[in-house]
Amino acid sequence: MTNHVVITGLGVTSPLGGDVASTWEAALAGRSGVNSLEHDWVEQYDAPVRFAGELAVPAAEVLSVPETRRMDPSAQYAVVAAREAWADAGSPELDPTRLATVVASGIGGVWTLLSQWDNYKEKGPRRVSxxxxxxxxxxxxxxxxSMLVGARAGAHTPVSACASGAEAIGYAAQIILSGRADVVLAGGTEAPIHPLPLAAFARMQALSTRNDDPQGASRPYDVTRDGFVMGEGAGIVVLERESHARARGAHIYARIAGFGITSDAADIAAPSPEGQERAMRAALAESELSASDIVHVNAHATSTPVGDMGEAGVIAKVLGDRAAVSATKSMTGHLLGGAGALETIFTVLALRDRKAPPTINVTQPEPDLPIDLVRDVPRDLPAGDVAAFNNGFGFGGHNASLIIASV
Amino acid sequence: MAHSEDEILAGLAEIVNEETGLPTDAVTTDKSFTEDLDIDSLTMMTVVSVAEEKFGVTIPDEEVKNLATVGDAVRYIAQAQS
Known part of the structure; x- marks a missing residue:
């Protein structure tokens, strides 16, 4: 990617904070955003999993009543994050036909679908909104x-389960490189904390059932890990053609140096290290960097028994054991379609501050862990020109790897 | 328990406020939903849907287009509940 795509704005709402600064501060402090769920439906529907990473600042506290009534929570979170990202980029005045959006979701407006079906069953078809x-x-x-910022160059939605957020950012970079737009708001969002998705993921044995220890439940690479912890929220970045960003004097955080995307064509749920490796290698090839330039990896690492070690093997194979690997889902839980976007933002901030965020809750790491895991406290990253990976993998055999480089 | 026309107006104003953000005091009987309040057809259907539940009435879809002003809606609901 010699014609560079740079990152000029960041926005987040997450279990760790209602914005980028509070989320990043909590991550560096190693705090957990996971808590017991206090909703009536937990008891009413006998939820098998009774904890999750809910937003630290509920969307209703920052949006107007009409906004909360007209948007599913998944869209509400995206709008909250997009507002911050757009303001952070300086709310530039630009040609709307050169501005696009790529905002992903793993499962879409599940709250709306299920609550309106409830309305239908209880009150009849005329009560469906x-x-x-x-x-x-x-x-x-x-x-x-797109309506928030007036983007008229296309509004896209990659849907690739838990790879969605990372895929969205990679696709957005490709849109800029294709010449179709100069600026793209890109990221992902998810609002899955409803009894049905909790029960459904639990039936797949994908979720941790550590109901007696919510904050300790997400423990990637620990031998006692028993599944992921559901989270909610959104991350949005503003991507921009470098020449465009420099011409308007924008603050540049980092650049998108490479993007690799593959599909496994193997299993609808099980991950494939082979496909993940091809994605990482494709990103590295596109970046024209060498493995030794990569100082940090924000791993997909969801805390499932199978997934974590598969990815760790791939990281070791592609990069060796020098990169500082962080599994931030230990703190945020797994934001599904929002995960890749939130974690891209963590990766950008790690390069900015030269601090890899910690992985918490790992007391007994896998004995054969082939990577250098950042545990408990942040790790300083080297000065100079460096780069970092963010991986996102999803059910369906979707693999997306991004390389973020310092500028 | 029938609602008075004043109660219906106040209730409609609340619904319009929640659905669109317009201040409740902008919702008066002389206002046109489309011309004055800038309420599109989808939002109008939503207002009607919420009003039906709030006032315990049914407003058939083919009647909605006849409710040009807030006053039309207030009178329709008042009659429909009796």
Whole structure:
């Protein structure tokens, strides 16, 4: 990517904080955003998993009543994050036909779909909200963000389960490189904390059931890990053609140096290290960097028994054991379609501050762990020109790897 | 328990406020939903849907287009509940 795509704005709402600064501060401090769920439905529906990473600042506290009534929570979170990202980029005045959005979701407006079905069953078809479809459709977050900033060069929605957020950012970079847009708001969002997704992921044996220790439940690479912890939230970045950003004097955080995307064509749920390795190698090839330039990896590492060690083997194979590897889902839980975006933002901030965030809750690391895991406290990263990976992998055999480089 | 026309107006103003963000005091009987309040058809269907539940009435879809002003809606609901 010699015609560089740079990052000029960041926005987040997450279990660790309502914005970028508070989220990053909590991550560096090694705090958990996971808590017991206090909703009535936990008891009412006998939820098998009774904890999750809910937003630190509920969207209703920062949005207007009409916004909360007209958008599914997944779109609400995307709008909260997009507002921050756009302001952070300086809310530039630009040609709307050169501005696009790529906002991903793993499962779309599941709250709206299920609550309107409840309305239908309890009160009949006339009680189904006329806004049901525009709220539940998975492209709604991207469309809402496009309306927020007036983006008219396309509003896209990659849907690739837990790879969605990383795929969105990679695809956004490709849109800029293709010449179709100069600026793209890109990222992912998810609002999955509802009894049905909790039960469904639990039935796959994908979720931790450590109900007696919510904050200690997400423990990637620990021998006692028993599944991921569901999280909610959104991350949005502003990507921009470097020449465009420099011409308007924008603050540049970092650049997108490479993007690799592959599909496994193997299993609808199980991950494939082979496909993950091809994604990482493709990103590295595109970046024209060498493995020794990569000082940090924000791993996908969800805390599942199978997934973590597969990815660790791939990282070791592609990069060796020198890069400082962080598994931030230990603190945030797994934001599904929002994960890759939040973690790209963590990766950008790690390069900015030269601090890899910690992985918490690892007391008994896998004995054969082939990577250099950052545990408990942040790790200083070297000065100079460096780069970092962010991986996102999803059910369906979707693998997305991004390389972020310092500028 | 029938609602008075004043109660219906106040209730409609609350619904419009929640759905659109317009201040409740902007919702008066002389206002046109489309011309004055800038309420599109989808939002109008939502307002009607919430109003039906709030006032315990049914407003058939083919009637909605006849409710040009807030006053039209207030009178329709008042009659429909009796």
């Amino acid at each position: 006329p806004l049901t479809v525009p709220m539940l459709m998975p492209n709604a977050p991207s469309a809402q963000v």
